[in-house]
Amino acid sequence: MHAMQYEIVLPADYDMEIIRKRVATRGHLLDDFPGLGLKAYLMRERGASSPVNSYAPFYLWNTAEGMNSFLWGPGFQGVVNDFGRPRVRHWTGLSYTEGPASQATPAAATVRRTPVPDGVEPARFVAEQVAEEPAAGAVASAVGIDPSRWEVVRLTLWEQSDPPPGGDRFQVLHLSQPGRASLRPGRHW
Incomplete structure (x- = not known):
């Protein structure tokens, strides 16, 4: 599994209805994309538990080929054409878990990035992060790591629109x- 996210920070007075319409008219285009486990179309609005307006899709890829096909294909080029080329963050997958509310449609997401502290055994720290069980209301959760920055990321999709605190909070628009059913559950090593 590969986790990927780009966040496009938009002006404070940006009409976020533009993002809602974009997702409503284009979101379905990846509903059968080869190699994609899932894509959560995430948005946050300034003043609504966020200091900024942003559009920040988060992807879980089953295959590197699928991810590359997206990045070098017309889908991502549409993002580049409309917003400029964003920095794409990428993490190697460590675990995936369906949550207690796995049958629900997610209304919100949290993305929590945690640096691996200096002086801590990386394997132990990562094992502790992966062992964290999804809380009530969680639809699904994934953990990844970027070993070039020693950063762990946790995406959690939530049934409720007001998720528990912890990380950046987003609305899930679509x-x-x-390939969600093909995302391998549990620890990935």
């Missing part, structure tokens, strides 16, 4: 999940 969930494409063509």
Whole structure:
């Protein structure tokens, strides 16, 4: 599994209805994309538990080929054409877990990034992060790591629109999940 996210920070007075319409008209285009486990179309609005307006899709890829096909294909080029080329963050997958509310449609997401502290055994720290069980209301959760920055990321999709604290909070506008059933559950090593 590969986790990927780009966040496009938008002006404070940006009409976020533009993002809602974009997702409503284009979101379905990845509903059957080869190699994609799931894509959560995430948005946050300034003043609504966020200091900024942003559009920040988060992807879980089953295959590197699927991820590359997206990045070097017309889908991502549309993002580049409309917003400029964003920095794409990428993490190697460590675990995936369906949550207690796995049958629900997610309304919100949290993305929590945690640096691996200096002086801590990386394997032990990562094992502790992966062992964290999804809380009530969680639809699904994934953990990844970027070893070039020693950063762990946890994406959690939530049934409720007001998720528990911890990380950046987003609205889920749409969930494409063509390969969600193929995302391997549990620890990935």
